[in-house]
Amino acid sequence: MELSAFAATTAKPRPQSRPDRLGSLLLAGPGLLWLTLLMAIPCLSLVAMALATRGQYGEVSWTFTLDNLKRLAGFGLFGWTPDLGLILLRSLLVAAITTLLCVALAYPLTFHIASRRPSVRVFWLILIIVPFWTNVVVRAYGWLLILAPQMPPARLAAYLGLIPEGAALYPGSLAVYLGMTTTFLPFMALPLYASVERLDPAIIEAARDLYANSLLIFWKVALPQTRPGLTVGVIMTFVPAMAMFVVTDILGGAKNMLIGNLIQQQFSQARDWPFGATLSLALMFLTLLSLTFWRLRNPDKRESS
Amino acid sequence: MVAQVNKSFGNHHVLKDVSIAVPQGEFCTLLGPSGCGKTTLLRLVAGLELPDSGNICLGGQDVTTLPANKRQVNTVFQSYALFPHLNVIENISFGLKARHLESRFITAKVKRMLEMLDLGELGKRFPNQLSGGQKQRVALARALVNEPRVLLLDEPMSALDPHLRTQVQTELLELHRQIETTFVMVTHDQGEAMFMGGYLAVMKDGQMIQMGSPREVYSRPKNKFMAEFLWGANILPATRCGDKRWDTPVGQLESTDQVPWPRGYLAIRPELIVLGPSQLENRAGVNSVQALVQRAIYRGPSVELTLTPGPLKVVTSPRFNPQPGDAVSLLFPSDDLVALEGPTGPDELAALTTAPPPRQNEFPALTERAA
Numbered sequence: 287m288e289l290s291a292f293a294a295t296t297a298k299p300r301p302q303s304r305p306d307r308l309g310s311l312l313l314a315g316p317g318l319l320w321l322t323l324l325m326a327i328p329c330l331s332l333v334a335m336a337l338a339t340r341g342q343y344g345e346v347s348w349t350f351t352l353d354n355l356k357r358l359a360g361f362g363l364f365g366w367t368p369d370l371g372l373i374l375l376r377s378l379l380v381a382a383i384t385t386l387l388c389v390a391l392a393y394p395l396t397f398h399i400a401s402r403r404p405s406v407r408v409f410w411l412i413l414i415i416v417p418f419w420t421n422v423v424v425r426a427y428g429w430l431l432i433l434a435p436q437m438p439p440a441r442l443a444a445y446l447g448l449i450p451e452g453a454a455l456y457p458g459s460l461a462v463y464l465g466m467t468t469t470f471l472p473f474m475a476l477p478l479y480a481s482v483e484r485l486d487p488a489i490i491e492a493a494r495d496l497y498a499n500s501l502l503i504f505w506k507v508a509l510p511q512t513r514p515g516l517t518v519g520v521i522m523t524f525v526p527a528m529a530m531f532v533v534t535d536i537l538g539g540a541k542n543m544l545i546g547n548l549i550q551q552q553f554s555q556a557r558d559w560p561f562g563a564t565l566s567l568a569l570m571f572l573t574l575l576s577l578t579f580w581r582l583r584n585p586d587k588r589e590s591s
Numbered sequence: 592m593v594a595q596v597n598k599s600f601g602n603h604h605v606l607k608d609v610s611i612a613v614p615q616g617e618f619c620t621l622l623g624p625s626g627c628g629k630t631t632l633l634r635l636v637a638g639l640e641l642p643d644s645g646n647i648c649l650g651g652q653d654v655t656t657l658p659a660n661k662r663q664v665n666t667v668f669q670s671y672a673l674f675p676h677l678n679v680i681e682n683i684s685f686g687l688k689a690r691h692l693e694s695r696f697i698t699a700k701v702k703r704m705l706e707m708l709d710l711g712e713l714g715k716r717f718p719n720q721l722s723g724g725q726k727q728r729v730a731l732a733r734a735l736v737n738e739p740r741v742l743l744l745d746e747p748m749s750a751l752d753p754h755l756r757t758q759v760q761t762e763l764l765e766l767h768r769q770i771e772t773t774f775v776m777v778t779h780d781q782g783e784a785m786f787m788g789g790y791l792a793v794m795k796d797g798q799m800i801q802m803g804s805p806r807e808v809y810s811r812p813k814n815k816f817m818a819e820f821l822w823g824a825n826i827l828p829a830t831r832c833g834d835k836r837w838d839t840p841v842g843q844l845e846s847t848d849q850v851p852w853p854r855g856y857l858a859i860r861p862e863l864i865v866l867g868p869s870q871l872e873n874r875a876g877v878n879s880v881q882a883l884v885q886r887a888i889y890r891g892p893s894v895e896l897t898l899t900p901g902p903l904k905v906v907t908s909p910r911f912n913p914q915p916g917d918a919v920s921l922l923f924p925s926d927d928l929v930a931l932e933g934p935t936g937p938d939e940l941a942a943l944t945t946a947p948p949p950r951q952n953e954f955p956a957l958t959e960r961a962a
Contacts, residue, residue, distance in 0.1 A: 488672035491639050494659045495666045496686035496733065506685075510676040 329570075335563035344557025354564035370548075377545040378572065380534075381527035384466040388474035388523050389516070391467065393504075395475055396482040411479070418472045426465050426536040433461055457539025465533040470526070474519040481515025482508075513584060520580060528573050545569050592741050592773055596635055596645035598628075605631045606642075607797045613741075613790060615650065618767050618774045620788030622781065624820075628797040629777045630669075633743050636775065638662045649740050660689070665734035666743040670750065671726045673718040679729050680705075680714045686737040704732045707766075723751050724759060731763075735770070744776040748783060760787055781821055785809065793817060810860070815931055818858040825861060825903050829930070830854040837930070841880045841900050846928035856931040861895070862906040865922040866913075878923040884913045 336354055341347040360366045399410040417425065433440060433455035440455045455461060485508065493503045509516070531546030538544075545565060552562030595610040605628045613619045621629040634640045636647060638659030646655040654662055665686070673682050683704055687697045705711050708728045718726060727747060734742055747763075748756045764787060767774050778784050784791055785805045792802040801813045812818040818826055829837035829844070831853050836845050839857055846857055882898040889909065896905040896913060898921070905921065913919060 486670075486672065488668050488670055489674060491659070492666070492668055492672035492674070493685070493689075495637055495639070495664075496737070497660045497689040498685070499660055499689075502689055507674060 332563045332566055335560050336567055338560045338563075340558045340560050344559075346559050354561050357561060358564050358568055373543055373545055373548055374568065374572065376542070377528055377569075378576065380462065380466065380542075380544060381524050381530075382576075384463065384470055384527045385474070385520055385524045387463060387467045388470050389478075389519070391471055392475040392478045392519065393482075396479040397508075399479060400483045400485070411476075414472050414475050414479075417468065422469055422532050423536070425468055426533050429461060429465050429468070429537060430456060433464075456537050457542065458537075459542065461537035462534055462542050465537045466527060466530065469530070469533060470523040473522040473526070477518035477522060478512060478515040481512035485511050517580070517584060521577060524576065524580075525573055528576075529569060545572075592636065592650075592775070593648040594632070594636060594645070596632070596642040596647065598631055598635060598640065598642050605797050606635075608645075609794070609797065609799045610645075611792055611799060611802065613773055613775060615773055616771050617790045618764070618788055619776070619790040619792060620784040621775060621777045621792050621794060622784035622788075623779065623794035625779055627794045629794050630745055632794070633666070633745055633775065633777050636741065637664055637666045637743050639666075663737075663740045664743060665737050665739040665741075666745065667727070667730045667734050667747050669745040669747070671718075671730040673726060673729055673733070675718050678715050678717050679710060679721075682718070682729055683733045683736050685733065690737075700736055704736045707769075708732045724755050727751065727759065731766070735766075735772070739772060741773045741775060744774065746777055746779070748778070748780070756783075763787070785821075793820065795820070810927075811929060812858060812931070815856055815858070815933055818856075818929070818931060823861075823904070824858040824929075825864070825901065826931070827857045827859075827901075828854075828933075829857045835925075841882075841903070844878050844923055844928060845925045846930050847925050848928065848930035850930045850932070852930075852932050855933045858929045858931055859923055859927050861904040862893075863924060863927040864903070864905045865924065866896075866905060866907045866911060866919055878925055878928075880921045880923065882919055882921055884915050884917045884919060886915060887913050 335346060337350055337352070339347045339349045339351050339353070358370065360368060360370055395414075399407050402410065431437070435441075435444075435452050435454045440449065440453065443449045443455060444451050444453065449455065489507060489511065490503060493507045498506065529546045529549075531544060531550045534542050534544050534547055535550075538547075545568070549562050549565045549569065552558045552565060556562075592615075593610075593612045595608070596606055597604075597608060598606040609628070609632060611619075611621075611632070621632065623629045631640065635642050638654070638657060638661075642655065646653055648654065649663065674685065677685065680701055684697050684701045687700060705714060708731060710725070710728055710732060713721065713725060713729075718729070721729065727750070730747075748759060751759060760783060763774075776787060778787075788805055790802070791805045791808045793800045793808065795816060801808050801817050803811075808817070809821055812821070812824065815826060818824040827839040827841060827844075829839045832838045832843065835847065835849075836843055837857055844857055882900065882903060884896055885899055885902065886897040888895040892909065893906050894909050894911055894913070896907065896919075897903070898905060898919070903921070
């Protein structure tokens with residue numbers, strides 16, 4: 287009976303464009319295998335490890351415990367502290383502000399590039415892509431040099447009385463955000479550019495013709511029309527920014543510790559892999575929650591055909 | 592609406608001292624070959640470009656430097672430029688909302704507009720769910736709902752199927768009759784410009800060539816370009832040989848046009864040349880020419896003849912069935928012969944002085960005036 291049903295479905299002429307199911311599965315196979323082996327299995331093992339115990343010498347001891355979850359909730363050796371909660375909250379905030387800064391910088395940038403002649407656009411795009419090739423650590427150390435006490439920015443700040451004479455502009459929030467935005471701007475700008483470039487200039491002109499000022503044009507026309515690129519950019523910026531530890535490690539100092547730094551500590555100095563796994567899961571959960579929130583706030587509307 | 596403007600893009604002088612004055616409430620069509628600057632002129636009036644010099648007035652008010660969003664002018668764009676993320680109602684109410692009008696007022700106006708343009712059922716549809724004709728009506732509604740002083744239309748028919756065009760043209764004229772807005776429509780289609788414009792302006796190479804009613808522009812072309820551009824007239828090099836009398840390659844012709852220049856051209860529309868002596872009494876043999884049929888094309892509503900000398904083009908009633916080689920006599924009504932200035936260049940002058948004699952020798956019979 288199943289066979290006859292199968293025959294009935296195959297007998298119908300199918301549209302040419304629809305790829306045949308088995309063929310597409312075969313083609314997707316390597317990718318699926320890769321994801322299963324290298325994403326799903328490690329994620330599941332992360333869950334398992336989060337429920338395990340740290341051995342005396344920092345090894346993973348497979349004794350079931352919920353202690354790590356308690357620690358996550360803030361109950362440590364010396365009673366409840368808000369520290370962990372604050373670190374999580376700070377991570378969320380830093381990632382959100384970084385994303386916002388990148389959006390604010392990327393929109394004017396991409397509009398500028400998209401309005402150039404095609405030959406000039408390549409030049410601008412290369413300017414965005416080049417930092418991509420440079421290692422994050424190198425870029426962060428670059429900022430250390432720029433923000434050093436003897437450099438003009440720190441001197442100016444000292445002259446204005448913002449920092450003490452002879453002090454550097456790091457560690458601190460300013461240094462962290464400078465480092466974070468330079469790291470993530472390409473991740474925001476490139477997908478956004480793809481959307482901005484496809485924006486029909488006539489639509490912008492139509493809005494202006496219909497009495498809209500620049501702010502309204504951006505809000506009611508440009509933003510909704512570039513939302514697909516913006517969403518990709520936000521995901522590509524926010525997710526890695528949540529887990530970032532290199533930039534904060536170099537530029538942030540102890541006061542600016544993020545969840546990423548904490549996880550890195552658990553797996554290195556503290557040698558507490560189970561708690562590190564718990565923190566990683568918490569980060570994943572928080573990221574997922576934030577993205578769901580973004581998705582709900584920005585539902586996919588009908589896009590241009 | 593009055594505009595007197597100059598505009599360049601880089602080294603390209605797109606509009607050269609173009610001036611146009613359109614009376615309030617008129618339907619004006621801007622006609623010209625592509626690249627003549629007609630769309631640029633439209634964009635200047637809309638406020639989407641700034642003129643290099645000159646000014647633009649709307650109802651007596653100088654709006655030259657007023658940005659597009661502050662001008663009481665709305666545009667129907669060539670590709671319609673509907674907002675893809677907004678439905679029909681949201682598209683139409685965009686301009687009213689941008690001006691922060693009361694929402695009850697907006698709802699009422701949009702509803703009236705939907706009814707007026709027969710879009711009632713489509714309010715909730717998105718632009719990609721509409722046909723070309725429907726999109727055009729939404730674009731029209733979106734512009735007209737703001738009650739602009741001037742409605743600009745940038746080749747609004749070019750994206751429509753040919754069979755839809757005639758119907759939409761009639762509807763647009765009907766719409767214009769109902770409201771008192773000035774319409775300025777850019778087109779490169781001569782028939783459309785002629786049919787729709789109560790007022791026709793022809794541009795070429797960034798210059799305004801001629802303006803006036805379609806009848807005026809068609810029957811009294813201002814220069815050789817105008818005579819050729821609108822479906823092509825017969826243009827005969829001519830030298831004056833007496834009061835109102837001109838020597839031409841087809842013989843001596845009389846034109847009622849009073850002009851000061853001693854030589855130039857006489858132009859006549861192919862359908863205004865009268866075929867056959869039986870059709871019209873040939874008074875005193877004036878403006879009568881003997882010709883040979885070279886080619887005859889039956890077009891259904893008309894017959895198109897190519898005749899020597901000339902070649903002359905004659906469009907006549909399908910009642911006639913002339914064959915190549917037939918001798919016919921033609922009458923050039925003197926009222927319909929338009930005297931044009933020229934020649935302007937040395938080449939044309941040379942052509943005028945050398946070309947006619949051999950032609951006359953080729954067809955000796957044709958230089959004689961018919962008895």
